[in-house]
């Protein structure tokens with residue numbers, strides 16, 4: 476496949492199509508800046524067609540039994556599994572994420588489809604004894620057409636995730652993949668075209684402010700599910716509110732603390748701190764523990780070991796099984812990461828690892844940044860408060876538990892937190908006080924289907940990966956039956 480350009484289409488109303496206006500978006504391999512393929516650049520008129528197709532399909536899809544919808548979804552999951560090898564290579568080239576880690580991402584992309592396919596009969600209403608003369612009951616109904624917009628870091632996995640709960644709940648979907656890494660969504664479009672009735676899933680590729688905004692502002696899409704950055708999430712809430720009363724759920728960014736209490740082995744904390752940064756994704760993971768909060772008794776030893784581990788990470792061709800870190804996903808994002816590294820230096824943090832483009836011929840082209848560690852970070856610095864979404868770890872020192880929790884809660888974010896201690900009381904005290912929606916005690920990074928994932932504060936609204944997400948794609952209707 477080397478050298479061949481990959482051209483993918485959109486899926487609208489059961490047809491694989493180009494954009495009506497004929498525009499295309501280029502997809503660039505961030506490891507070497509080579510063009511690897513194209514997808515259509517959808518305009519407002521393409522989005523309109525996708526919505527019309529979804530509206531046409533929605534009554535039929537919603538009228539199927541949950542078992543019938545589940546069977547369709549399991550078929551999509553099966554085809555996705557079968558194509559995992561082919562998708563993997565494209566996904567690695569398109570994102571820059573390392574193949575060794577990306578393999579599991581692609582291989583598990585089908586999981587959400589299977590999980591929600593099995594949850595259909597949990598879309599339950601209730602009977603409520605509100606009066607003696609009536610039977611009061613609730614029904615959960617689909618919205619009809621759902622819009623979903625996803626970011627660049629796990630393109631195929633997020634595409635599958637974004638379809639699963641809305642489809643099981645009986646909705647049809649208009650999905651917009653990320654413009655920086657859009658190719659794997661083309662595989663999803665092909666699979667859905669083969670398996671699903673026309674219009675049930677529509678995939679429109681394009682940029683955020685055009686294609687994405689057309690979805691957000693479409694007056695007949697009342698339910699929007701967004702995963703991406705805080706500024707975009709806020710823009711989406713504003714735009715949606717200008718058009719109609721919409722249910723918008725948001726899975727946004729994080730600036731997640733890893734709090735290490737004094738009873739830890741420095742070697743273990745260094746290992747989990749580096750693991751929690753997800754360097755195989757260049758730190759481009761919403762749940763990355765990008766703020767390491769070390770008790771003063773651990774600080775020097777852990778910092779030295781973190782620097783050792785980070786400096787030993789093998790950067791290189793993301794398609795090489797031995798590579799441990801690839802390039803930043805896009806030029807624009809690379810420039811932002813570099814600007815944040817500059818901000819760290821200007822604000823007085825001590826750069827102890829990385830901070831620049833790696834040396835060597837291979838790294839001359841592409842969006843390469845060394846894995847970077849700043850020490851002596853304080854909560855006033857920009858690298859302490861703003862999400863970098865890159866391979867940059869900020870290390871803080873604290874003296875007592877109160878200070879640790881103040882530091883942990885000193886940003887506007889609240890996605891994940893990782894607490895390390897063997898003292899159950901300390902762990903639970905910290906877990907209850909930390910303002911994050913997803914908390915690991917003696918763990919980091921893991922996601923567990925069935926448990927609600929979502930952010931507090933500016934990190935989001937709503938929960939995914941469990942029954943809550945499924946129910947959030949339904950509306951309650953209450954019926955009162957007078958018993959004569």
Ligand code: NAD
Nearest residue numbers: 625626627653682683687688703704707726727728729761
């Ligand atoms: P982004 O917000 O720039 O873009 C995300 C998506 O929104 C893209 O598809 C983009 O085209 C679209 N978009 C951009 N502007 C839009 C607009 N005005 N209207 C409608 N759509 C628009 O985010 P990104 O850079 O692609 O991804 C990184 C961010 O995503 C980070 O902040 C990261 O933490 C977050 N993220 C969160 C989760 C989570 O589950 N909480 C998971 C992954 C990534």
